[in-house]
Every structure is written in structure tokens, then in C-alpha cells.
Amino acid sequence: MVLAMVLGVLIFVVEMIALLCRWSRTKKPKKFEQVEAFLELHEERATNRYKYSEVKKMTNFFKDKLGEGGYGSVFKGQLPNGGAMVAVKILSETKGNGDDFINELASISKTFHRKLITYLGYCVDRGRRALIYEFMPNGSLEKYIYYKVSAKAQSRLGLMTLYNIAIGIADGLQYLHEGGVSRKADVYSYGKMLLEMAGGRKIFDVQTETYYPPWIYDKLVANENLELYGITTPEEELTALKMILVGLWCIQTDPAVRPYMSEVVQMLKGSLDTVPIPPRPSSI
Known part of the structure; x- marks a missing residue:
């Protein structure tokens, strides 16, 4: 009798764990599933994708803040290996399924105009997102x-x-x-x-x-x-x-x-x- 109860509890626990795992698989990534799916296509365009650790080094751990807006903060930085100076826009937390980030990334990645600043790359790393642009030395x-x-x-x-x-x-x-x-x-x-x-x-x-x-x-x-x-x-x-x-x-x-x-x-x-x-x- 006791053995049957123990087995019953174990089976219940195992089923609950399995259910939670299935729920987490469908729930957890959903916020970024669409972003990642888009990025798979986006990366074929040879756009630079950086890790968040690289972004931190690039900005000297966000030392020099250039400005702040509704979508996040902008920091001065430099591309790896003594590269060009850049402005790094750290986006605030995404709501929904990431449509705002996708729309901005899709728009700027196909936009080239002599009167628009140059888009150089991006970062999507465990929900942390950044966009990297050329640095404008004369400021705002x-x-x-x-x-x-x-x-x-x-x-x-x-x-x-x-x-x-x-x-x-x-x-x-x-x-x-x-x-x-x-x-x-x-x-x-x-x-x-x-x-x-x-x-x-x-x-x-x-x-x-x-x-x-x-x-x-x-x-x-x-x-x-x-x-x-x-x-x-x-x-x-x-x-x-x-x-x-x-x-x-x-x-x-x-x-x-x-x-x-x-x-x-x-x-x-x-x-x-x-x-x-x-x-x-x-x-x-």
C-alpha cells in the first residue's frame, strides 16, 4: 500500500516535470523565437553580429553615455582591434514577441542613404539587444x-x-x-x-x-x-x-x-x- 502511494506520487511528480518542461519550451523562447528566426535570414546579408561581452568591451563597460531615449541608451564605443569609433544603442526590454526590434533591424539593414548614419551591426544575446552605428563626432x-x-x-x-x-x-x-x-x-x-x-x-x-x-x-x-x-x-x-x-x-x-x-x-x-x-x- 505504501509502495503504491510512493509510486503514485513519483509518477505524478514526473508527469508534472514533463509538463513544466513542455510549457517552458513553448513559453520561454516565444519572446525571442521570432527574433532568432529573423536573424537566421538577416545574417545571410553579412551584417556583423556581436556578443554582449563584445559590446561591453566595445563600450569600455558602458563608460561614456552619449544620450538616452524611450528605446534605450546610447554609448560611445570602438570596434574591436582598434577599429572605428561607434555609437552603441542598448535597447530597453522587449515587450511582446520582439516585433519592435525586428522592425527597426529590418528597416536600417536595408537602408543606405548619404544623409543617414551608417548601420554597422547588432547584438542579440539572451534577450539583451544592441544596435551599432557610426559615431558622429560633432554630437547631437x-x-x-x-x-x-x-x-x-x-x-x-x-x-x-x-x-x-x-x-x-x-x-x-x-x-x-x-x-x-x-x-x-x-x-x-x-x-x-x-x-x-x-x-x-x-x-x-x-x-x-x-x-x-x-x-x-x-x-x-x-x-x-x-x-x-x-x-x-x-x-x-x-x-x-x-x-x-x-x-x-x-x-x-x-x-x-x-x-x-x-x-x-x-x-x-x-x-x-x-x-x-x-x-x-x-x-x-
């Missing part, structure tokens, strides 16, 4: 947008230089969107950047708690002084006004109202008279 554009009253000063680039940079970025985004990359968030972000470039100030002033888009819109339609920083010529004033109008179109709340990047390029390169006044942007 953010350092050159805002007008600083003090400073020996004016690290802000001239408006016409910023205008040409804005067109270059628009050209690159247009190319990406023709490669199938989602446009909605890109256009909105581009519009915010364009407004900051034209106005020389952040989209939201923490000190005065002023949200720039409706503020500048109201001044624009009332034909008031736009209080633009660093504008010295009539040409710059007209260019800044065009950038503001295009930026206001790009940040419309309804994504359907936002222009395509091809339309953005046309408006920026065209005459100010051809850019209509957009609907008033919503407040925060």
Missing part, C-alpha cells in the same frame, strides 16, 4: 539649436545653416518612409525639432510653463512680433516663418492632418506663399 544637433544669452556664447548655429540641416533631415526621413518605416511619430518629432530650430528655444519653457506651439501660433495669426532669437536679415526672418508654419503642420494632434515628409520637403524648399496656415495646435 541639440547642442547647436538653442540661443544662449550668456556664454562666450553663441553655440547656436545660424538660422540658414539650421534651415539647410532641416532640409537634409527631411530628405533622410522621406527616404526612410519610402522604405516602409512608420511616419506618424517621425513627422511629429520632426515638427517639434523644426520649431525649436526656428525659435532657438525649447518646445516647452519650464520656467514660464509656456508651451511654444500655441504661443507662437497666436502671435503669428495676430501678426505680432514672433520674438525670434538670432535673426539678423529679412531672408532669415522669412525662412524662420516658413520653418514655423511647416513645424506647426507636423505637430497636429490628428496624425491624418500631418503632412508626408515628401510634402514637408516641398514646403521647405518652396516659397513661403505656398505654405498655408495650419489649424491652431492644441495645448499640453
Whole structure:
């Protein structure tokens, strides 16, 4: 009787272990199954794949942080054996089955354009993921947008230089969107950047708690002084006004109202008279 009970318990335990093993096989990898399946095809394109240990060495154990965003952090690094300097984007934890990583990897791996930074490789190692790009020595554009009253000063680039940079970025985004990359968030972000470039100030002033888009819109339609920083010529004033109008179109709340990047390029390169006044942007 006791022997039968012991055997019964053992059989039950063995069955449970077998069941758990089957469950773990179907459950555990599912998050990365699609990623790995994609990578098998992706590796045929001779893209460099690095181990996470190599990424750590490459970045000197993540010593020099260049920036941080919603998808992860970016670190300065160097390719093995004294290779080129790189920017290593460490992606945050994947949700779902890894679609976000696959989409980004698929897009950048087939994207080549003279106005886009070069994609050099990636890392997928036990759920830890990274994308590796060429290093841009001049740093982020953010350092050159805002007008600083003090400073020996004016690290802000001239408006016409910023205008040409804005067109270059628009050209690159247009190319990406023709490669199938989602446009909605890109256009909105581009519009915010364009407004900051034209106005020389952040989209939201923490000190005065002023949200720039409706503020500048109201001044624009009332034909008031736009209080633009660093504008010295009539040409710059007209260019800044065009950038503001295009930026206001790009940040419309309804994504359907936002222009395509091809339309953005046309408006920026065209005459100010051809850019209509957009609907008033919503407040925060």
C-alpha cells in the first residue's frame, strides 16, 4: 500500500516535470523565437553580429553615455582591434514577441542613404539587444539649436545653416518612409525639432510653463512680433516663418492632418506663399 502511494506520487511528480518542461519550451523562447528566426535570414546579408561581452568591451563597460531615449541608451564605443569609433544603442526590454526590434533591424539593414548614419551591426544575446552605428563626432544637433544669452556664447548655429540641416533631415526621413518605416511619430518629432530650430528655444519653457506651439501660433495669426532669437536679415526672418508654419503642420494632434515628409520637403524648399496656415495646435 505504501509502495503504491510512493509510486503514485513519483509518477505524478514526473508527469508534472514533463509538463513544466513542455510549457517552458513553448513559453520561454516565444519572446525571442521570432527574433532568432529573423536573424537566421538577416545574417545571410553579412551584417556583423556581436556578443554582449563584445559590446561591453566595445563600450569600455558602458563608460561614456552619449544620450538616452524611450528605446534605450546610447554609448560611445570602438570596434574591436582598434577599429572605428561607434555609437552603441542598448535597447530597453522587449515587450511582446520582439516585433519592435525586428522592425527597426529590418528597416536600417536595408537602408543606405548619404544623409543617414551608417548601420554597422547588432547584438542579440539572451534577450539583451544592441544596435551599432557610426559615431558622429560633432554630437547631437541639440547642442547647436538653442540661443544662449550668456556664454562666450553663441553655440547656436545660424538660422540658414539650421534651415539647410532641416532640409537634409527631411530628405533622410522621406527616404526612410519610402522604405516602409512608420511616419506618424517621425513627422511629429520632426515638427517639434523644426520649431525649436526656428525659435532657438525649447518646445516647452519650464520656467514660464509656456508651451511654444500655441504661443507662437497666436502671435503669428495676430501678426505680432514672433520674438525670434538670432535673426539678423529679412531672408532669415522669412525662412524662420516658413520653418514655423511647416513645424506647426507636423505637430497636429490628428496624425491624418500631418503632412508626408515628401510634402514637408516641398514646403521647405518652396516659397513661403505656398505654405498655408495650419489649424491652431492644441495645448499640453
